[in-house]
Amino acid sequence: MTPDVQTLYAVTEATWPPAQTQHLGPVTLRDGKGGGKRVSAATVARPITIEELTAAEAAMQDLGETPLFQVRQGDDTLDALLATKGYKVVDPVNLYVAALDALTVEKPPRVTTFSIWEPLEVMREIWAEGGIGPARIAVMERVIGPKTGLFGRHKDQPAATGFAAIHQGIAMVHALEVQVRHRRAGMGRLMMLQAAHWAQEHGAQYLSVICTKSNQGANGLYSAMGFAHVGDYHYRQKE
Known part of the structure; x- marks a missing residue:
């Protein structure tokens, strides 16, 4: 289910x-x-x-x-x-989720995406460009259980990074960042495929991801990849 x-x-x-x-x-x-x-x-x-x-x-x-x-x-x-x-x-x-059996039918091209932990310095640099600094990397380091960094290359250049971890058979992707000059090249999709294969190899059955409702590109990507929208949340902050 x-x-x-x-x-x-x-x-x-x-x-x-x-x-x-x-x-x-x-x-x-x-x-x-x-x-x-x-x-x-x-x-x-x-x-x-x-x-x-x-x-x-x-x-x-x-x-x-x-x-x-x-x-x-x-x-x-x-x-x-x-x-x-x-x-x-x-x-x-x-919040989106998809079965790994469906996602892992396709593999990313060789030497395009990688699962790496600890994060490489170039991965930290890509995160930093996207506003993901040491405090958020500390969140990743706190995770107990299977986890990995995700690293992607495009045209033989570093292009993307992300993070994935597993809880009770469900992997979730966080902090997915594609450099601006490498966007619209399918890197987001390839990074999600890499996460799916890593998750399946580590015993998960599902891959999930969170996305702000305003991020039309990411929402479109996850829908096109067959992820089901299962719910949402929002914040309320005192001004």
Whole structure:
């Protein structure tokens, strides 16, 4: 059975983990150490009260964070509460998944894509060009379990990099970055194929990926490759 969105939320947490978590009643607080919204946003296990929201806000501010929540499917009550408190919607995201048996029918051309861990310096440079710095690489390093960097070449030049990890038979790709001068050359697709073959070799059955709704190119790529859209989430951040 195709993994559902709740399963992919768990995969996201395991394959792109915060530095620390803290439970404050029904609220899970995350310390991302500068690694971005996904590892810093709070989530809830049930609808919360005004008092619980106030306590969570204070705890986030104590961490030096602007209050930020990840609003998942089923969190309608939280979404409405945050809206009344002046939280604005940020970065709506799609979650996709595909069976590896379908993705691995095709292989990338030889010496085009590679699975490498630890990341090469050139991979770090490509990430840095895309705004993925040491704090996000530290997220990758925190992952426990099978993981790899992804590296791609185009016209005998370094062109792309990414990261993949596996949780309970489901691989997820993160931080996929193709250099501007190598875009529109099919590198994103080849990198996903490389991730699929690596994941299958390491015992996974599915490949998943997250993409902002505004990224039309990436959304189109994943749909064209046969990925199923299984759900979404968005953030609400206090201004």
